[in-house]
Amino acid sequence: MIQCWQTPFISLHEHISMSLYTHLASSVLFPLHERMKGHDSVAIRQNMEESQWWDADRIRELQLSRLRELLRHAKDHVPYYRKLFERTGFDPEKFESLSDLKHLPLLTKAEIRAHTEELKADDAQGLARFNTGGSSGEPLIFFIGNERVSHDVAAKWRATRWWNVDIGDPEIVVWGSPIELGKQDRIKAIRDRLLRTKLLPAFEMSEKKLDSFIAEIRKTRPRMLFGYPSALAHIAGHSRSRGKSMDDLGIRVAFVTSEALYDHQRKAIETVFGCPVANGYGGRDAGFIAHQCPQGSMHITAEDIIVEIVDENGTPLPAGRSGEIVVTHLATKDFPFIRYRTGDVGTLDDSPCSCGRGLPLLKEIQGRTTDFVIAQDGTVMHGLSLIYILRDLPGMRQFKIIQESLDLVRVQMAVGEEFANESCDTIEAGIKKRLGQGVAVRIERMEEVPKETSGKFRYVVSRMPIQHF
Numbered sequence: 001m002i003q004c005w006q007t008p009f010i011s012l013h014e015h016i017s018m019s020l021y022t023h024l025a026s027s028v029l030f031p032l033h034e035r036m037k038g039h040d041s042v043a044i045r046q047n048m049e050e051s052q053w054w055d056a057d058r059i060r061e062l063q064l065s066r067l068r069e070l071l072r073h074a075k076d077h078v079p080y081y082r083k084l085f086e087r088t089g090f091d092p093e094k095f096e097s098l099s100d101l102k103h104l105p106l107l108t109k110a111e112i113r114a115h116t117e118e119l120k121a122d123d124a125q126g127l128a129r130f131n132t133g134g135s136s137g138e139p140l141i142f143f144i145g146n147e148r149v150s151h152d153v154a155a156k157w158r159a160t161r162w163w164n165v166d167i168g169d170p171e172i173v174v175w176g177s178p179i180e181l182g183k184q185d186r187i188k189a190i191r192d193r194l195l196r197t198k199l200l201p202a203f204e205m206s207e208k209k210l211d212s213f214i215a216e217i218r219k220t221r222p223r224m225l226f227g228y229p230s231a232l233a234h235i236a237g238h239s240r241s242r243g244k245s246m247d248d249l250g251i252r253v254a255f256v257t258s259e260a261l262y263d264h265q266r267k268a269i270e271t272v273f274g275c276p277v278a279n280g281y282g283g284r285d286a287g288f289i290a291h292q293c294p295q296g297s298m299h300i301t302a303e304d305i306i307v308e309i310v311d312e313n314g315t316p317l318p319a320g321r322s323g324e325i326v327v328t329h330l331a332t333k334d335f336p337f338i339r340y341r342t343g344d345v346g347t348l349d350d351s352p353c354s355c356g357r358g359l360p361l362l363k364e365i366q367g368r369t370t371d372f373v374i375a376q377d378g379t380v381m382h383g384l385s386l387i388y389i390l391r392d393l394p395g396m397r398q399f400k401i402i403q404e405s406l407d408l409v410r411v412q413m414a415v416g417e418e419f420a421n422e423s424c425d426t427i428e429a430g431i432k433k434r435l436g437q438g439v440a441v442r443i444e445r446m447e448e449v450p451k452e453t454s455g456k457f458r459y460v461v462s463r464m465p466i467q468h469f
Contacts, residue, residue: 021168021196022166022167022168022169023168024168025166025167025168025194025195025196026166026167026168029168029194029195030167030168030195033191034150034153037146038126038146039146039149039150039153040146040147040150041149041150041151041153041154041157042154044150044151044154045153045154045155045157045158047303048154048155048158048301048303049158049161051303052158052299052357052358052359053356053357053358054358055358056358056360058358059302059303059358059359059360060098062302062303063098063302063303063306063330064097064098066303066330067095067098067101067306067328067330068092068095070328070330070332070333070336070338071092071095071338072092072093073121073333074092074121074333074336074338075092077121077122077123077124077333078118078119078120078121078122078336079118079119079122080115080118080119081336081338083118084104084105088103088104088105090103090104098306099316101306101308101316101328101339102308102314102315102316104338104339105314105339106310106314106326106339106340106341107337107338107339107340107341108341109140109341109343112140112141112142113140113141116141116142116143119142119143119335119336120143120334120335121333121334121335121336124143124145124333124334124335125145125146125334126145126146127143127144127145127334127335128143128144128145128149129141129142129143130142130143130144130284130285132283132284132285140285142285142335143334143335144284144332144334144335145332145333145334145335147331147332147333147334148287148329148331148332148334148335150331151287151304151331152287152288152304152331155287155288155291155301155303155304156280156288156291159278159280159288159291159293159299159301160224160255162278162291162293162294163224163252163253163255163276163278163294164252164253165223165224165252165253167195168195168196169196169222169223169224169252170196170198170220170221170222170223170224171195171196171197171198171222171223171224171225171226172198172200172216172217172220172222172224172225172226172227173197173198173199173200173225173226173227174200174202174213174225174226174227174228174231174232174235175199175200175201175202175226175227175228198216198220198222200213200216200227202227202228202231202451207238210234210235210238211238211242213235214235214238214239214242214244214246217235217246217249218244218246218249221249221250222249222251223250223251223252223253224251224252224253224254224255225251225253225254225255225269225273225275226254226255226256226257227254227255227256228256228257228258228259229256229259229260229261229262229265229266229269229277229279230259230265230459232254232256232265232269232273233264233265233268233269236268236269236271236272236273237268237272239272240268240272246272246273246274247271247272247273247274247275248274249273249274251273251274251275252275253275253276253277253278254269254270254273254275254276254277254278255278255280256269256277256278256279256280257279257280257281257282258283259458260365261277261279262387262459264391276294278291278292278294279291279292279298279365280292281298281362281365283342285337285340285342286305286327286329286337286340286342287301287304287305287327287329287331287332287337288301288304288305289301289305289307289325289327289362290307290361290362290365293353293355293357294355295353295354295355297349297353297354297355297361298361298362298363298365299353299357299359299360299361300359300360300361300362301359302359302360303330304329304330304331305327305328305329305330306327306328306330307325307326307327307348307360307362308325308326308327308328308339309321309322309323309324309325309326309346309347309348310323310324310326311323311324312324314326318348319347319348319349319350319363320347320348320349320350320363321347322345322346322347322364322366323345323346323347324341324342324343324344324345325342325344325345325346325362325365326339326340326341326342327339327340327342328340344365344366345365345366346362346363346364346365346366347362347363347364347366348360348361348362348363349361349362349363373385373386373401373403373435373460373462373464374403374406374435374462374464375434375435375436376406376407376435376436376438376439377436381434383401383459383460383462385434386401386409386430386431386434386435386460387401387459387460389426389427389430389431389434390411390413390427393419393423393426393427394418394419394420394423395415395416395417395418395419395420395423396413396415396416396419396423397413397414397415397416398413398414398448398449399411399412399413399414399449399459400412400413400449400450400458400459400460400461401431401459401460401461402460402461402462402463403435403460403461403462403463403464404463405463405464406436406439406464407438407439407440408439408440408442409431409435409439409440409441409442410442410443410444411427411431411441411442411443411444412444412446412449412450413443413444413445413446413449414445414446414447414448414449415445424443427441427443428441428443
């Protein structure tokens with residue numbers, strides 16, 4: 001259930017000034033920026049503003065048309081798929097419905113690593129190299145063309161506008177990606193100033209840094225926040241501990257993405273900043289998959305992305321059944337992502353949203369397969385079952401639970417003076433109760449629990465392969 005939020009009072013002069021500049025930025029400055037980069041995001045977003053209101057059948061017709069085009073192009077121009085289609089006897093010309101996708105094998109990260117060059121289209125232009133870290137620490141290297149970038153920008157832009165904010169509204173971004181933080185050149189600095197975006201690095205969250213973040217947010221008075229849920233929740237918690245009010249700044253929405261969003265994080269962010277939290281789901285590899293509307297539903301970017309939920313054998317599951325999320329990105333002719341295994345677990349929803357949009361829904365995004373743990377008796381459970389053991393212990397500042405095997409769990413934690421030594425016994429007993437009495441629990445105290453290389457923070461990391469969902 002999404003709360004109704006009242007916009008804080010601002011003067012008429014301030015409102016008009018902000019609206020005029022936001023209009024200038026969103027209708028002139030940003031479109032000029034995109035045109036200079038060779039992106040078609042403005043026209044694509046305008047089309048998406050219309051197509052989001054289509055009924056489900058018309059959206060599926062659009063998906064089918066674009067999918068056929070993608071498959072034909074892959075056959076003619078992408079060596080990997082040319083060979084795959086020949087080997088499997090798959091003929092794009094005989095592709096009749098979206099369900100025919102099931103005849104193609106899943107695209108795994110291992111396949112991309114092994115065939116990176118063969119996945120490039122022979123007519124691709126302007127490919128940019130990207131990579132993701134992954135839980136194993138082994139990066140996934142892939143390439144993205146202008147078509148894909150334009151569609152992802154447009155999808156994010158459309159979803160942003162659902163919340164009564166737009167490009168050019170003051171924005172604070174709490175992020176840790178080396179891609180963003182590695183491009184602090186003069187041009188990007190000018191662009192960010194023109195679009196009123198301020199970046200706060202999520203890599204370092206010391207008390208001194210958190211104090212400076214709070215001061216910057218209060219000074220900027222942003223209309224929107226954007227960042228990892230763990231980072232925004234951490235700032236919210238620090239603000240509360242410092243007695244600093246943040247709900248009087250006129251913040252309209254906090255966009256969160258790139259990590260699982262937990263209920264306690266949503267509550268902390270909404271309470272401290274006085275605004276709703278809008279969850280987003282996607283990644284550099286899979287694209288901008290889904291975003292939450294003000295009515296609370298996670299709408300799939302169906303004009304660009306086909307989402308399947310599959311079981312351990314790769315067989316598509318009906319709505320309401322939980323399985324691995326597999327995506328086909330329809331704007332990836334240059335480097336196709338067709339039936340790409342995300343490693344995330346979720347559920348489709350076949351009921352309509354009260355907002356009236358015809359875009360299909362993700363009912364649940366339960367996390368990555370590596371967010372699940374396995375008990376010694378084979379029971380699979382979400383990492384939340386372990387998170388609850390540690391989360392509310394007095395003095396617990398940070399923690400990460402790592403399941404190395406069925407017999408070993410490591411707990412990394414940074415604690416304050418209020419933490420009692422007896423709490424270590426509580427942690428061990430709680431983990432053994434859930435995973436089995438034979439599990440060894442190794443507790444490691446440290447000053448700061450390390451983040452992922454991207455700056456994200458994960459509460460649970462499992463090294464165990466999950467076979468069933």
